[in-house]
Amino acid sequence: MKVSELIQQGKAVLPKAEHEVNWLAAHFLGCGLNQVARKSGENVAKATVMAYKEALYRRAAGEPLQYILGRQEFMSLDFKVTPQVLIPRWDSEVVVEKALNLLPKTPCRVADIATGSGALAVSIAHYAPHAMVDACDISESALAVAMENAFSLGVSERVAFYLGDLAAPLTGEYDLIISNPPYITEAEMLNLPNDVLQEPHLALYGGKDGLIFYRRLAEEALPKLKCGGFIIVETGDTQTGAVASIFEAAGLREIYQGKNYDGKYRYVLSKKSF
Ligand SMILES: C[S@@+](CC[C@H](N)C(=O)[O-])C[C@H]1O[C@@H](n2cnc3c(N)ncnc32)[C@H](O)[C@@H]1O
Incomplete structure (x- = not known):
């Protein structure tokens, strides 16, 4: 699956939260938020797709994004949550x-x-x-x-x-x-x-x-x-x-x-x- 398809799937599961789709994609692709679009043509490993999809469904079920990512920025510092x-x-x-x-x-x-x-x-x-x-x-x-x-x-x-x-x-x-x-x-x-x-x-x-x-x-x-x-x-x-x-x-x-x-x-x- 390509990164662009990953994003499309994300938008289908979380239609009202496009920015969260991008955050999740960046997290599982291991890149910065601004790099997701640039990677749209790249292939994604199967394990990454599975982990991303699981996270999407957890978010759709109402779990806070920060608990899924395990991180939250505060005072420009990166905290584990x-x-x-x-x-x-x-x-x-x-x-x-x-x-x-x-x-x-x-x-x-x-x-x-x-x-x-x-x-x-x-x-x-x-x-x-x-x-x-x-x-x-x-x-x-x-x-x-x-x-x-x-x-x-x-x-x-x-x-x-x-x-x-x-x-x-x-x-x-x-x-x-x-x-x-x-x-x-x-x-x-x-x-x-x-x-x-x-x-x-x-x-x-x-x-x-x-x-x-x-x-x-x-x-x-x-x-x-x-x-x-x-x-x-x-x-x-x-x-x-x-x-x-x-x-x-x-x-x-x-x-x-x-x-x-x-x-x-x-x-x-x-x-x-x-
Ligand atoms: C609103 S949270 C604040 C956490 C953190 N200071 C922050 O601002 O993100 C309140 C915290 O109070 C702690 N807490 C609740 N009852 C307490 C008590 N009797 N003594 C000490 N801590 C308590 C909870 O475990 C929780 O971590």
Whole structure:
């Protein structure tokens, strides 16, 4: 079979997702996206055709493309993802960028609570070579993926991983605490799109009102933040006001609700002054 026929078959199985057809073809042909068209006249090995077709049908059945490819780009870095971790979202990039701007320019300690694939922790370690990062998660299988990412992206000597409940594994004080905890409400869980439902329940459900982890972070993580240090959390797009109130009740005063590049409020940031 020729590459052009491969693409035609892909379009027949995924008629509404031509770009995904090209991504899958590039993945199985082992070439860049822009090279697929140039290869249209080339023959494809039978095993490659079989693997590509299997992937097409998995995608047609609703499996996220990132789990099929096993990769997701985040902060221009290539992360491994498996169904054991949340697929890192571009919304989180603005949170990481903000964190990087707030970090002291001297050696400092960062904690990433609920690290999942390690996207936030590993990106911070990559772009802030003076930062030592502690990353924790309650999922052992997620931590295994995060450790692989730290290793493959060359920062494993500056990111330590801990298995445990929220801030419990963290010791000492941090200059910056970052977290993208689960925040989907009970009601929203009932209406999630099929592909999101295939991500770990543990990574999504944030309690009845979606805010349970923010209350716990205010109570359990804040004592581990230095006076003058920053806490920054990603939230759902209707939650920044509620999270700001939680932070205020915990004694924080300078509280900022930030937007992502879509103009939606998606994170809350505060400096600890006590
Ligand atoms: C929304 S995902 C975020 C993953 C990653 N930080 C990201 O932004 O792509 C939330 C993570 O919280 C973890 N988690 C859930 N409950 C937890 C708990 N009690 N303590 C620590 N981590 C928890 C899940 O395993 C999941 O990896």
